[in-house]
Amino acid sequence: MKGLWFAIALLVAVMATGVCQAGEDALHISVVGDRSDVQYRQLTAWLRLNDRVQKQKYHEITTDTVIYKERYAPNVKGLPTVRIQQPDGVVIYEKFGSQLPTTASGLHEDMKIAVLASQIFPWRKNGARPLRDKLKQCCPLRRQQQEAEPEPEETVEEESVLVPPPLPEEPYPGWRILICALAALVGALGGAIWQAVTMYQEK
Amino acid sequence: MKRLFVPLVVIALAAIAIDADLNSYAKVYPSEFPIVNVPTKLRQRNWIRGAPNNGSCLWASTISLLRWQEQYALADRIRLTRGGGEQPSQFSKRLYAANMRHVAHAKGNAAFLEWSCLTRHGAVVVIKNGEHAVTLVDLTAEAAYLLDNNYPEKFREISRDKFLREWREAGGWAFVPLYNPASPLP
Numbered sequence: 001m002k003g004l005w006f007a008i009a010l011l012v013a014v015m016a017t018g019v020c021q022a023g024e025d026a027l028h029i030s031v032v033g034d035r036s037d038v039q040y041r042q043l044t045a046w047l048r049l050n051d052r053v054q055k056q057k058y059h060e061i062t063t064d065t066v067i068y069k070e071r072y073a074p075n076v077k078g079l080p081t082v083r084i085q086q087p088d089g090v091v092i093y094e095k096f097g098s099q100l101p102t103t104a105s106g107l108h109e110d111m112k113i114a115v116l117a118s119q120i121f122p123w124r125k126n127g128a129r130p131l132r133d134k135l136k137q138c139c140p141l142r143r144q145q146q147e148a149e150p151e152p153e154e155t156v157e158e159e160s161v162l163v164p165p166p167l168p169e170e171p172y173p174g175w176r177i178l179i180c181a182l183a184a185l186v187g188a189l190g191g192a193i194w195q196a197v198t199m200y201q202e203k
Numbered sequence: 204m205k206r207l208f209v210p211l212v213v214i215a216l217a218a219i220a221i222d223a224d225l226n227s228y229a230k231v232y233p234s235e236f237p238i239v240n241v242p243t244k245l246r247q248r249n250w251i252r253g254a255p256n257n258g259s260c261l262w263a264s265t266i267s268l269l270r271w272q273e274q275y276a277l278a279d280r281i282r283l284t285r286g287g288g289e290q291p292s293q294f295s296k297r298l299y300a301a302n303m304r305h306v307a308h309a310k311g312n313a314a315f316l317e318w319s320c321l322t323r324h325g326a327v328v329v330i331k332n333g334e335h336a337v338t339l340v341d342l343t344a345e346a347a348y349l350l351d352n353n354y355p356e357k358f359r360e361i362s363r364d365k366f367l368r369e370w371r372e373a374g375g376w377a378f379v380p381l382y383n384p385a386s387p388l389p
Contacts, residue, residue, distance in 0.1 A: 028386035057383045059273060067273065067385055070242035075389050089235065089387030191209030 026087070027115065030059040032072050033080030039100070040080040046104040047082075053111075084111060092118035235388050237341030237348045237358055239325035245270040246355035247278075252286030259286040261294055261336040263352035264327040265380065268338060271325060272382035277303070291329060291376040304381040311375020313367055316342050319377070323384035329373045330366075339377070342366075 031047060033040030044060050047053045061068050063079070076083075078096035085091050093114035101107045247266035249258050262285050269278040281301075289297070295307050308315040316339055319326040326339045328349075340358055341348040347366035349359045370377075 030386050057386065059383060059386055065275070066242055066244045066270075070244070071385060071388060083386075083389070085386055085389060087387070089389055091389045094389075187209070187212055191212070195209065 027056045027092075028059065028083075028085040028087070029053055029056050029111075030061055030072075030083045030085070031080060032061040032068065032076050032083070033063065035062040035064060037080055039097075043080055043082060043100070043107070046107060049104075050108060052108075082107070082111070084114060086118070238320050238323055239268075239271060239338070239340035239350075239384070240388075241267050241271045241325075241338070241340065241350060243356065246350060247282065247352060248355050249352040250286060257287045258353075259288070260352050261289045261291075261327065261329075262286055264336050264338040264350070265378070267350060267352070267355070268325050268327060268380050269382070272380055272384050274380070274382050277301075291333075291374065291378075294378070298378070305378060306381055307376070307378045309374065309376045311367075311371040313342070315377060316347075316370075319379045323387070324379050324381065325384070327378045328370055329376045330369045331373060333373045333376075 029047070031040065031043050033043070035041075040062075047058065061072055063073075076096070077094075078099075080100070081094065081096040082100060083091060084093035093111055095110070101110050245267065247263040247270070249260050249263045251257060252259055262281060266278045266282055269275075269281070285297070291307075291309070298305050298307075316326055316328070320339065320342045327336055328339050329336050335353075337352065338350040339347060340350050342363065345363055346360050347363050349361060349366070351359055
């Protein structure tokens, strides 16, 4: 039984690394919807009263704004939407329309679980879509649009047309895998030794 | 039954490790570029107020950032009621009078600008010996990206060293409105 507790302690330690890393910056919580939609107004009323939500970067986005048309319309699946993103843009919670809980406490609980899950399992994100990300890297539509815009009549001295810098290489999360692998190894060894000792004592 | 616990835990841990390995390839999230990616329609073009050469670059840069930070009413109010050239010291007083949440810096420290970009707020910076103000939308190790209110159609790239030198020569003054910047693209 001690082997089990030992392994559980290691698992908790692995989880804690994710929790500590996630606490570096505030989350973006966005509520997107039609200003006249009753469900949208209900959601915003709930979230405005939630202190924990208000401590994060909270956004109310209505469909009649430019920011909605430019930044939300292309990626929102339905209205109203509640979305939680990490500072790097990774979506850790997104629900819309009838998927959303029908009570304030239900919504808060739902969001809390999603945030906790993302902290415990930092590699588990709703936004993990490798194919889409690879396509984005190959043919970023937004950059093409930028390039297609007409040149201004005058150019500013020593300035050049926007050329995006190379994307930073994603740090390979080797340390996290290493910790998991070590935890598994130590857990297995600890368990095996404990079993051997127990069996020897029984004999 | 007890003997099954340890192998089960070991299997679970191994599964997590494998899961981490498989998903590590999905962890490539290209960050938005530039960080303060103000939509074209929200960018405020410079305007003349009073004398023909009395531009409103400081106000225009501020308005673009306020719209990026979803303060549309405040931005519209400034557009209607303010304008014309301003000295940074006078401008700061007006910001305090307007009760605008902001932070200003006048020591030419690049770390302040880096912070403003990393937090997605952006910054209004003074260049050209204090004659012009623009919006800093990104600052990398090699380059600075500016939104010039005289040419708001495109972001401009300038080498980091040149930009910092010019900024410091102009007094090293910068100002950051402190509201919630737009969320990153998913």
